[in-house]
Amino acid sequence: MWKGVVTFLSFGKFMGGFFFHGWGGDGREEQLLEYVLENAERGNPQSVIQAVDEFARSGTWFMNVGEEKGRILDSSIAKKNPQLVLELGTYCGYSAVRMAANLKHPDSKLISLELTPHIADIARRIIDHAGLSSKVEVLLAPLSRQIDTIKSTLAKTNGQCFDFVFVDHDKDLYLPDYLLLKEKGLIDEGSVIFADNMGFPGSPKFWSYIQSHPQELETEVHKSAVEYISWIRDTVTVSTFHKL
Template identity: 50%
Template sequence: MLPDGFYQFFSFLRAITSPATKFEGVVGDGREKALLKHVLISADNDSPDSVLEAVNDFCKRTWLMCIGDEKGALLDSCVLHRNPRVALELGAYCGYSATRIASQMKEPASMLISLEMNATNVDTARQLINHAGLSSRVRVINGVLSEKLQELRNILNSLKTNIFEFVFIDHNKDSYLSDFLLLKENGLIGKGTVIVADNMKFPGSPKYRRYLRKHSEEFETVELKCAFEYISWLPDSLMVSTWK
């Protein structure tokens, strides 16, 4: 029997070379469905930690593009440090990072909105988040930011605020800068908002990085070095930017 790492490496290669991963947000071999089944069977109900552990366990053999445990712990500390009441995620996938973020939001009546372009992923994420007991504090919306601006404004109004205090960007790497600018130009983020961007080393988002470097008087940015999700030898980083 071959070690789990062997299967994991080939499932990683399959995922990063599959056009469906980039264009549809699923690898195309049913692994997301298998993950959900594994979580529903093996994780305790109403336990975010148990759900996260079940996903991490699954990913030891089958690689998935969830943020993973090492980077996830850095994301947790960013959320805890900013302590947002209202947060936004771009790219829910199966709901792993949404579960992490929501479980670290300690303000009463806190709310995470997660935007996801793929309807099947939306369904998977909702079921995973529901199993973790967090569905009253996470709303997964199907769509892309440019088409959901008014809906987001309405949600912010209903939560009696104007801006997202925390944003996690983890969707299409070519859309990081354009969606960040959409949030900024539409007033959905503001002074004090913390924006965390994943995969800034691998595969990277050069235009977003250049923008933050050029606008350092407006955004204070630190880069947190870490390994890529579930692949310990592949360097990656999170960029954490605060609107001054």
Template identity: 35%
Template sequence: MVSPAIALAFIPFLMTLLIRYRYYFLLFWRAVILRKVQDYLTGLSREERAFQYVMTHSIPGDPENILSTFDAWCSHSEYLSNVGPEKGKILERLISENVPLTVLELGTYCGYSALRMARRLSPNARLYTVEMDEGNAALAEKIIRLAGFDEDTVEQIISPSDVVIPHLRERFEVDKFDFVFMNHWKRCYRRDLQLLEDHNLLQEGSIIVADSVIFTGAPHFMQYAKSCGKYSWKIHRTHLEYFRHIWDGMAELTFVGLK
């Protein structure tokens, strides 16, 4: 049995941990504990709860308002791993600067980042967004259409990314992608990048943006991007979505050609 004196000696240490990592504890509370409680009480997933809020409080046909409604929910109610407003603005800027005609998104989730990109596309551009979770894909489809984007602008593909990528050319008649946004499972980043290379879906100058390469990180992806000689790269230092005290980052790669 631990003596009271020893127990008391640990109090300053525990307090130091709580103070130093308080934002990570808050993230754990909102993303895990609160989620499980609300799942039990409502019988809905947090994505479904967010969807209901957005459908109730946003203005149809207004992407800016829909994004702001998402941000309000995620900031004040429950945490969703959307790309968020800070990283979303970087994503939009890169779309505007590069003016891609063919865009691939890996990880639609609730449709938030698809809206960010779609509203900056040129009139003749098209976004293909891939989501493996059928429930999330159904919600995202409604959000994207609510914002006013039709299938000629945003086409959703419901399937695992490693199943989709090898068949993109034959199924969707896409020759090359000018812009790729990765926001799905971090462990899949390197695999899917190499699949895009293997199936000749990138061209010189193609931009690949990968979210959350600092938190939670994608070390194998970054090691490959830095060492393979096929990309120039840089990191956009940002914060975790809806947690301005937790650092995160987005990687921007430019394809310079296969060796």
């Protein structure tokens, strides 16, 4: 129980830092990197994932997708078996490692977008420690400013659109970025849109769109807990895109 209280206090402190910086701002990301480099086996993605979870469970909260929702993500990746993946919201690279480790195609690629250079550097080092740098490219700036770069990268893999999109960034951008992906042809029939934190803190506009467009977004709803705080409930949605 005491560890849970410490984690919740760490969560509150993080949210204060997030308001001002867009990340924790209290050194926790640097501490996580140091812990991973010292404790995770190099070239072993599962060891890296375990190290991040261990550090987060120790009382320092992180906005990773976490263990419970991570298993839902693993299952969705395995079911779709994508070649090309887009991640909106890299943070420290936990979900990128989790997804890239399960990409089976020889030419598979994961493009991940992060706004903060300092955090992107930490993510790249964690991804590299997991041995996945060849599969993952971390780009800076929002989706709206990376369309040409993304299309160029896809062209190098003989791809035109993403099979799987993991959405875990600014909740106000869930719907605009989804609509941008659709407008630019970066998703196609059968593409999967996995949206984290649809219950807490939630993305009302994207949720409303899902509910009002059931033929376009065929959606499964999964109830879960917030990462590393079991008594705060959350929801993830897994939607299959259909061209109408």
